[in-house]
Amino acid sequence: xAANEEEAMKYVWEGAIPLQIHLHKSEVASHPAPxxxxxxxxxxxxxxxxxxxxxxxxxxxxxxxEDSIWFDYKGFPxxxxxxxxxxxxxxxxxxxxPWNLTIHFRGYPSNVLIPCEGEDSVKWxxxxxxxxxxxxxxxxxxxxxxxxxxxxxxLWTSVMNGDLDAYTxxxxxxxxxxxxxxxxxxxxLSSPTSRQGGxxxxxxxxxxxxxxxxxxxxxxxxxxxxxxxxVPEIDTWDxxxxxxxxxxxxxEEGKCFTLRDAIESLLPEYSGDRAQTSGEExxxxxxxxRGEIKMVRIQGIEMKLEIPFSWVVNNLMNPEFYLHxxxxxxxxxx
Amino acid sequence: MDSAGxxxxxxxxxxxxxxxxxxxxxxxxxxxxxxxxPWSWVPLINRTLLKKEEGYLSLEKIIILSxxxxxxxxxxxxxxxxxxxxxxxxxxxxxxxxxxxxxxYYDYHIVYSASYMVPMLxxxxxxxxxxxxxxxxxxxxxxxxxxxLLLESKWTFITQEEHPYLNRPWFKLHPCGTEEWIKxxxxxxxxxxxxxxxxxxxxxxxxxxxxxxGLRTPLEMLI
Numbered sequence: 370x371a372a373n374e375e376e377a378m379k380y381v382w383e384g385a386i387p388l389q390i391h392l393h394k395s396e397v398a399s400h401p402a403p404x405x406x407x408x409x410x411x412x413x414x415x416x417x418x419x420x421x422x423x424x425x426x427x428x429x430x431x432x433x434x435e436d437s438i439w440f441d442y443k444g445f446p447x448x449x450x451x452x453x454x455x456x457x458x459x460x461x462x463x464x465x466x467p468w469n470l471t472i473h474f475r476g477y478p479s480n481v482l483i484p485c486e487g488e489d490s491v492k493w494x495x496x497x498x499x500x501x502x503x504x505x506x507x508x509x510x511x512x513x514x515x516x517x518x519x520x521x522x523x524l525w526t527s528v529m530n531g532d533l534d535a536y537t538x539x540x541x542x543x544x545x546x547x548x549x550x551x552x553x554x555x556x557x558l559s560s561p562t563s564r565q566g567g568x569x570x571x572x573x574x575x576x577x578x579x580x581x582x583x584x585x586x587x588x589x590x591x592x593x594x595x596x597x598x599x600v601p602e603i604d605t606w607d608x609x610x611x612x613x614x615x616x617x618x619x620x621e622e623g624k625c626f627t628l629r630d631a632i633e634s635l636l637p638e639y640s641g642d643r644a645q646t647s648g649e650e651x652x653x654x655x656x657x658x659r660g661e662i663k664m665v666r667i668q669g670i671e672m673k674l675e676i677p678f679s680w681v682v683n684n685l686m687n688p689e690f691y692l693h694x695x696x697x698x699x700x701x702x703x
Numbered sequence: 704m705d706s707a708g709x710x711x712x713x714x715x716x717x718x719x720x721x722x723x724x725x726x727x728x729x730x731x732x733x734x735x736x737x738x739x740x741p742w743s744w745v746p747l748i749n750r751t752l753l754k755k756e757e758g759y760l761s762l763e764k765i766i767i768l769s770x771x772x773x774x775x776x777x778x779x780x781x782x783x784x785x786x787x788x789x790x791x792x793x794x795x796x797x798x799x800x801x802x803x804x805x806x807x808y809y810d811y812h813i814v815y816s817a818s819y820m821v822p823m824l825x826x827x828x829x830x831x832x833x834x835x836x837x838x839x840x841x842x843x844x845x846x847x848x849x850x851x852l853l854l855e856s857k858w859t860f861i862t863q864e865e866h867p868y869l870n871r872p873w874f875k876l877h878p879c880g881t882e883e884w885i886k887x888x889x890x891x892x893x894x895x896x897x898x899x900x901x902x903x904x905x906x907x908x909x910x911x912x913x914x915x916x917g918l919r920t921p922l923e924m925l926i
Contacts, residue, residue, distance in 0.1 A: 448865075450865075479835070479872065480835070480871065480872075481871065481872075482872065483863045483864060483865060483872040484863055484872075489858075493858035493859075493862070496858075497858070497859070497862075497877070500879055501818045501819070501879075504818060504819055504879065505818050510879055582818070606870050607870060609870075611865070611867070611870070613817070613818065613867065614817035614818065615817060615818060
């Protein structure tokens with residue numbers, strides 16, 4: 370792994386969002402109501418993993434009953450299986466710090482959220498995603514399946530504790546093929562460490578394809594907006610389209626496959642804002658009806674679409690080898 | 704892209720192949736499974752985000768009877784018994800009228816997995832008043848072999864996950880490994896090595912996967 374990648378990975382793993390967590394008022398059984406709890410939530414973590422930190426603040430205020438814990442943001446229920454950082458990037462167009470969330474210990478909205486049995490559910494969600502990513506990258510999930518129980522457990526613990534050193538030690542056992550960076554491409558085109566399963570070189574040796582695990586969350590907004598603070602509050606998951614499908618990474622000699630190419634391959638109906646380069650956007654009538662990508666955010670960073678996709682993948686993916694991309698689009702006019 | 708006439712030889716199928724196979728499967732089902740409602744193709748052309756040809760197969764409101772005095776295994780066999788013999792098949796509507804209160808309704812969707820490049824089965828159960836059934840209740844409607852597998856592999860066989868298009872929790876049969884057994888099936892079913900016409904892909908797939916949820920595939924469909 371290149372030194373700059375290690376550094377980026379460290380930033381990703383250390384990324385955290387300050388949360389201010391309120392107990393939902395219908396569940397306050399004490400007087401006075403408990404003050405909100407302040408927690409630092411790792412970006413690569415998941416909300417249910419914070420429960421052991423939060424519960425002590427509220428346990429004396431809860432009405433009798435059994436716990437079925439979930440979170441909402443301004444009444445919008447949060448999906449626990451999406452990494453916390455991705456939720457923040459997706460839902461808070463204009464970042465709110467601390468992020469004010471509400472915790473519920475009762476009344477699980479099982480029509481909207483899949484059930485959560487605490488850490489076990491989160492762990493298996495992670496392992497199943499890792500398996501899926503391995504399948505996309507290597508063409509099979511043998512290396513994940515063949516990992517010993519204790520290694521699998523250690524890998525999960527490292528993610529849960531944000532222990533990058535332990536994670537890096539275990540990583541070689543997964544034997545995930547990695548894609549070469551555009552910078553080192555020339556030297557390592559025939560390198561044996563390049564992707565095996567998903568990589569093909571055509572007869573002329575000019576084109577390479579690889580499959581990259583991507584989860585794309587597309588939030589569409591109907592009305593036009595100038596600034597991010599004007600983006601309306603989200604009130605239903607139906608405003609978010611979720612695409613879980615690999616990006617076919619196509620590499621041709623002399624061409625750089627950019628983040629824009631990757632996103633457009635998944636969203637053929639949308640075009641990135643090319644106005645800055647052409648200056649002719651206004652004149653093109655059809656753009657109006659096509660819908661427009663307003664913002665792309667990965668790990669809290671607003672991305673320039675010209676960045677080489679390989680760099681984005683190698684540096685900004687989550688520990689389960691998925692690259693989570695949050696996209697804000699202005700919906701097409703109909 | 705027209706994928707008719709293509710063959711499958713590595714156990715995987717492309718998105719285009721899936722749409723061809725889905726239509727072939729639905730046609731055969733309609734011809735050989737008269738006692739069941741037909742599978743319908745739900746196109747997703749209205750969703751501007753998706754490629755034009757995308758969609759999924761849907762079989763909805765299938766009734767499985769759940770009566771308290773019978774064992775779970777017998778119930779599910781009751782409903783799926785001998786579908787291939789039309790004259791013996793059970794008329795669902797009649798059964799419903801008799802025991803409406805105990806009826807469990809099931810919706811099944813066959814969705815394409817771009818990650819695994821195989822189909823996936825999603826399903827949900829609900830009672831006659833529309834309330835969703837929990838996995839514990841659904842277990843009683845599943846064949847006993849599935850129930851024991853469920854006990855062994857709680858997290859890797861059937862889990863509740865988000866329906867990829869409907870944004871709601873559904874049950875999902877995990878697709879990992881599908882490619883391997885499809886490969887085995889296609890090897891054993893053809894004389895010239897391991898090739899399977901794409902039109903037969905979903906029929907073969909469902910002949911295995913359907914059994915997990917107690918839906919049988921008539922033998923005639925496999926020809």
